[in-house]
Amino acid sequence: MKIERLSQDKIKIFLTFDDLLERGIQKDDMWREIPKVHELFSEMMDQAYSELGFDASGPLAVEVFALPAQGMVVIVTRGKMNGSSEERTSDDDDADDEIYEMEVTLEQSDIVMYSFRDFEDVIQVCRQLQAAALTEDGRLYAYNNKYILALEPALIETSRHNAVIALLAEYGEATSVTYAMLEEYGKVIMPSEAVKEICTHFFN
Structure with a gap:
């Protein structure tokens, strides 16, 4: 998994098919709402924070590009938060499951x-x-x-x-x-x- 910063609010993550297989995820799973994909996304955001200091709290626009024979590129753009961080942390423990507000776009290229x-x-x-x-x-x-x-x-x-x-x-x-x-x-x-x-x- 390679992560690089494109701008202050945008990062790019490159996942090889080996990265997906190691986590028991098939290429087509990225199109589905399943726990493994959520775990992968959480792992990506943790790594982005530790490597780049990229804080993924708040609304995120996520673009997933499938590349033949290479893997997948995930572009994550951080939006503006509505409300303060105090409001977010005052929610109950269930909020942890919904910490990422994602709008996901999927695109597949055969090139x-x-x-x-x-x-x-x-x-x-x-x-x-x-x-x-x-x-x-x-x-x-x-x-x-x-x-x-x-x-x-x-x-x-x-x-x-x-x-x-x-x-x-x-x-x-x-x-x-x-x-x-x-x-x-x-x-x-x-x-x-x-x-x-x-x-x-x-x-x-």
Whole structure:
């Protein structure tokens, strides 16, 4: 579980599928109101407080983004509290169960995204993807001093999907950036057919 602060009132939590499995939670459970998910959220907020000093009391907007092959990104935004903290602590013990007032938004993206530290790694993975006839598609972005290759699974044969992921993982790492964040804050280097374009420029 990785936690980082995006602003004074906003944090980002990246959960791998291993993080979920360790807690007995399946990917689809995040869409359900079950005790395990509440326990996970409490654990995330405790860790956010201990690592970042992020106080999660009061109303919270929670956005959950499911990423294929990577895990989940949870964006937590703290809202303004109505009333004083004295009013909250004067409630009975049952209030502990409702300490987080959450408005949860869920979004699932099928787009596969991997980040690379060096452009040379991008060149090599594109060469391998083309040589294995896995895909020539893709969009290439620059974001946070890294290169991110985004692939649309619909344009990859289902039977070859795992092979694509394996190659990407060999040269890069799964990114916790959501596609929405990438579109908003990333710089587009190649808007389409990135694998083909890179191979054309560097190997022909």
